[in-house]
Amino acid sequence: MRRQFRVLRRDFEDYWNRPVPPSGDPQAPLLIVGLAPGKQGANRTGRPFVGDASGALLFGVLESLGIQDRVRITNAVKCLPMANHPNAAEVNNCQRFLAAELTTAAVILVLGGIAHRAAVKALGCRQVDFPFAHGAVHHLANCVLIDSYHCSRYNTQTGRLTEAMFRDVVESAARYAGLPILTV
Numbered sequence: 001m002r003r004q005f006r007v008l009r010r011d012f013e014d015y016w017n018r019p020v021p022p023s024g025d026p027q028a029p030l031l032i033v034g035l036a037p038g039k040q041g042a043n044r045t046g047r048p049f050v051g052d053a054s055g056a057l058l059f060g061v062l063e064s065l066g067i068q069d070r071v072r073i074t075n076a077v078k079c080l081p082m083a084n085h086p087n088a089a090e091v092n093n094c095q096r097f098l099a100a101e102l103t104t105a106a107v108i109l110v111l112g113g114i115a116h117r118a119a120v121k122a123l124g125c126r127q128v129d130f131p132f133a134h135g136a137v138h139h140l141a142n143c144v145l146i147d148s149y150h151c152s153r154y155n156t157q158t159g160r161l162t163e164a165m166f167r168d169v170v171e172s173a174a175r176y177a178g179l180p181i182l183t184v
Helices: 053-065 088-093 095-102 113-122 153-157 163-176
Strands: 030-034 071-075 107-111 137-139 144-148
Touching: 030 095, 030 113, 030 163, 053 153, 053 163, 071 095, 088 095, 088 113, 095 113, 107 113, 107 163, 113 144, 144 163
Parallel strands: 030 071, 030 107, 107 144
Antiparallel strands: 137 144
């Protein structure tokens, strides 16, 4: 049984608590696509990945590479999903918004299998031609799509994704996008 929660505006008047728009330069060559707003993160702040553990890792890696101001960040699902995990209807409801966002980036870094499938579908491609795999690089007609495990606390605490693994994928995406990166 899925654990359900709903954040009510009357209970959290200081929360954003509505669809979360993308953040960053609309013309950035690198677009990062996450899953959905987190309850205490983007749903509270109104900015993707701001205010949660996933964002701490993401922004830490972007800053260490010196590209934090040269990327655009969005989510496949725009509103806080029930049980913090979007279902197919929620993903489908947001397809048109994601499709519009994908048109401007030369390189798209997707975080997790759901974001990958949503992006592939929004780009009008077949899933079977572009299977998800951490670190996979897919060359589509108008862009490069790069896969990463989501930088969620679940993935990092279980060791499925380490900070080094994540940094490697983000650095690869930055290089494909032609962004100069800091070397450590």
